[in-house]
Amino acid sequence: METRPSTALLTDMYELTMVDSALENGMGDRQCVFEVFTRRFPAARRFMVMAGVARILEGLERFQFDESQLRYLANNKIVGSKTIQFLENYRFTGDIIGYPEGEVFMVNSPILTVQGTFAEACLLETYLLSVLNFDCAIASAASRMTIAAHGRPCLDMGARRAHERAAVSAARAAQIGGFAGTSDLEAGKRYGIRAIGTAAHAFTLLFETEEEAFRAQIKTMGPQTTLLVDTYDVEAAVETAVRVAREAGGELGAVRLDSGDLVAGAFKVRKQLDDLGAKSTKITVTNDLDEYAIAGLGAAPVDSYGVGTKLVTGSGIPTASLVYKLVARENDSGVMEPVEKKSAEKSTKGGLKWAGRVVEDNTAQTELLVTGTDEGGANQFFAERGARALQQTFVRGGEIDTSWIGQEALARAQQRHLDSRNELPYQAWRLSEGEVAIPTEFVHLDQ
Amino acid sequence: METRPSTALLTDMYELTMVDSALENGMGDRQCVFEVFTRRFPAARRFMVMAGVARILEGLERFQFDESQLRYLANNKIVGSKTIQFLENYRFTGDIIGYPEGEVFMVNSPILTVQGTFAEACLLETYLLSVLNFDCAIASAASRMTIAAHGRPCLDMGARRAHERAAVSAARAAQIGGFAGTSDLEAGKRYGIRAIGTAAHAFTLLFETEEEAFRAQIKTMGPQTTLLVDTYDVEAAVETAVRVAREAGGELGAVRLDSGDLVAGAFKVRKQLDDLGAKSTKITVTNDLDEYAIAGLGAAPVDSYGVGTKLVTGSGIPTASLVYKLVARENDSGVMEPVEKKSAEKSTKGGLKWAGRVVEDNTAQTELLVTGTDEGGANQFFAERGARALQQTFVRGGEIDTSWIGQEALARAQQRHLDSRNELPYQAWRLSEGEVAIPTEFVHLDQ
Structure with a gap:
């Protein structure tokens, strides 16, 4: 201790x-x-x-x-x-x-x-x-975000945008406001909050090809993992991701979108996933979200929200x-x-x-x-x-x-x-x- | 340790x-x-x-x-x-x-x-x-504030408006941006930053009269202390403050204004102090300052700025x-x-x-x-x-x-x-x- x-x-x-x-x-x-x-x-x-x-x-x-x-x-x-x-x-x-x-x-x-x-x-x-x-x-900012999310899970990914100790407290306060998990391991350990996270762009860039990176991640974390699909070309990445997961014996858990127009991107990726038959594969989005952006994504086929900066800075x-x-x-x-x-x-x-x-x-x-x-x-x-x-x-x-x-x-x-x-x-x-x-x-x- | x-x-x-x-x-x-x-x-x-x-x-x-x-x-x-x-x-x-x-x-x-x-x-x-x-x-917010202050000292008083550990780091970052001291004692101890502070409204309210509170503070801290003069009536408080300091054998160090229109307030208090012959008594102001408010006080007879919320939250x-x-x-x-x-x-x-x-x-x-x-x-x-x-x-x-x-x-x-x-x-x-x-x-x- x-x-x-x-x-x-x-x-x-x-x-x-x-x-x-x-x-x-x-x-x-x-x-x-x-x-x-x-x-x-x-x-x-x-x-x-x-x-x-x-x-x-x-x-x-x-x-x-x-x-x-x-x-x-x-x-x-x-x-x-x-x-x-x-x-x-x-x-x-x-x-x-x-x-x-x-x-x-x-x-x-x-x-x-x-x-x-x-x-x-x-x-x-x-x-x-x-x-x-x-x-x-x-907690007050978190509550507005979970109101806007209408039951879709909101996840705290803000640690890097807050003072390192404040981030731990922010993860806890976000739970009170209805959040469903945190990327911050100290908060996970100290408060028993569900810890979440899979990989960043750096992981994809570490390998010679995106496919090698996806294979490596799935080998360690299984096909139910979330793959980040916007390092190079989203459409190609989604195709690769679903294929590599199936080759490993399962349907892909989720894809993460972290850039571009998330509403348009989510519709496009959902259609592609459905066309590929990957109907159970979820979509999580994570680019500079606040309660207004979350509300704006309400009609889009998104399954969860990763919220960073705006959560840990109280959304203004x-x-x-x-x-x-x-x-x-x-x-x-x-x-x-x-x-x-x-x-x-x-x-x-x-x-x-x-x-x-x-x-x-x-x-x-x-x-x-x-x-x-x-x-x-x-x-x-x-x-x-x-x-x-x-x-x-x-x-x-x-x-x-x-x-x-x-x-x-x-x-x-x-x-x-x-x-x-x-x-x-x-x-x-x-x-x-x-x-x-x-x-x-x-x-x-x-x- | x-x-x-x-x-x-x-x-x-x-x-x-x-x-x-x-x-x-x-x-x-x-x-x-x-x-x-x-x-x-x-x-x-x-x-x-x-x-x-x-x-x-x-x-x-x-x-x-x-x-x-x-x-x-x-x-x-x-x-x-x-x-x-x-x-x-x-x-x-x-x-x-x-x-x-x-x-x-x-x-x-x-x-x-x-x-x-x-x-x-x-x-x-x-x-x-x-x-x-x-x-x-x-540090970046602090720098803008010290630019606006044109050489008048800026003092960090923001600890209460930031996460308790972030506040300690904020005090240090503010020094880098040109600040001259902090109210946060942990920062004072850990980083050797000059610690500052005298009294809040609660101290005045603790006593039956403002005069008793001023006497008590001067007895402990000497006439060179800073007295907070806006708990009840500013004009009466300034008169009392100068008198009580002199009765204790010195000229009052400073008065602090923490409410109202600080520009008008500073001019009024300066004139009153000068009329009382307390020309060396300084004026410090502390009410929700940011770099714009500091700039707005540039022509006012103010000697130092205590900055809280806006400093420790990065001024927006x-x-x-x-x-x-x-x-x-x-x-x-x-x-x-x-x-x-x-x-x-x-x-x-x-x-x-x-x-x-x-x-x-x-x-x-x-x-x-x-x-x-x-x-x-x-x-x-x-x-x-x-x-x-x-x-x-x-x-x-x-x-x-x-x-x-x-x-x-x-x-x-x-x-x-x-x-x-x-x-x-x-x-x-x-x-x-x-x-x-x-x-x-x-x-x-x-x-």
């Missing part, structure tokens, strides 16, 4: 200086509530998809400062000795609740809420946001624009009170929020965000309004609920996303620019 | 299946030349910036398969037992040459060339591309669209020969390429890509044409030249980028959409 590295310095310096100053001024242990949400969606997102919870929980386990990290902070005078002592023993001891992976969310949805002392909760800001901003962006929206804001804290008298900043265009709505979704006739109507009450009061209100509660508990008193981590949790997240997406009104599924799927209603219960 | 994990599975499955089939068919040890280049630039890039070499070399050191990785590959039947044996002993033993970090590059520039057997060079494809596609995209171009293509290989007779694929719109120019840049009157004119000769022949040709050779050796016979790694190498890369950028014709510096800075000329020397 490899040892995974500490996550504690995946942190902006100002979190450390704030903690330093808070501790020095006796404010470090004030109880606080921080909330992750987004203030607005880009026009090309009608809903977004929660992803990254399992990664957060795994990283939280490793959010501890080792000796070399503490030395760095001390030597560079980023914090003082009192804070070094605090960090030496740092473990998050508070609570984290939020939307489970796969659940859709809207503008202002409190997708993650962190409760703890200022010092312990402040430190997590950048780490939590980095994970959620990336994973939610990718590479970050979910989530923020982490203090919404409540203990006052001088030890009483929790809501706080709100008043910056131009960037105000925050104060108070711990409970989230529920009103669903009528199996269709989501409204995202309810309730303040001024406890969980029991919120749940009672949700029952009256026909809403289901959206938040789950991930960490309680520092104890991580590990049922949110692992291969089964990922499968549940994929199913949860399908269910949650199916509940949205039809216009939420449209790829065009438009409004957020359902409105958000703030309700303050004065209890 | 933390142990950094293996990079060997940051790899697309098809690289393993190709190696498997090549080894089975006796083609694995054919000598090959693979080349990294891009076929086109987006309209908003007139040049791009090489970055990621040091990360590649560090990762190459750790590109070895451990037991659990081999077990994964075997159990999932991704490769056969002969390949498992090959991978057990895998170490790259070939050569890698390319553009040094900071150097600009053009369309078709061979920024990295890998020579080795098919099996050993094929395996590196995804890892090399992931690093270069991300790092070059960020989140990947450099680099590809890794086989351009030459040994034939049946053991002679190296160029290979080219002929796919529609995606053809490759075959042959090992030597790159030089013609510079006249200190201005770059042409990128020369020479095939059909060895390094000596190319250098002679470059001398005749007034070109400087662009490629350097990073790995020779598997031996990594470690002078390309580390803090000094990073400082040299930053200087190299300035020099290389200064050499480009003026239109290359324009932020508007346009043509690639200098044309690329392919020259085949028949020797």
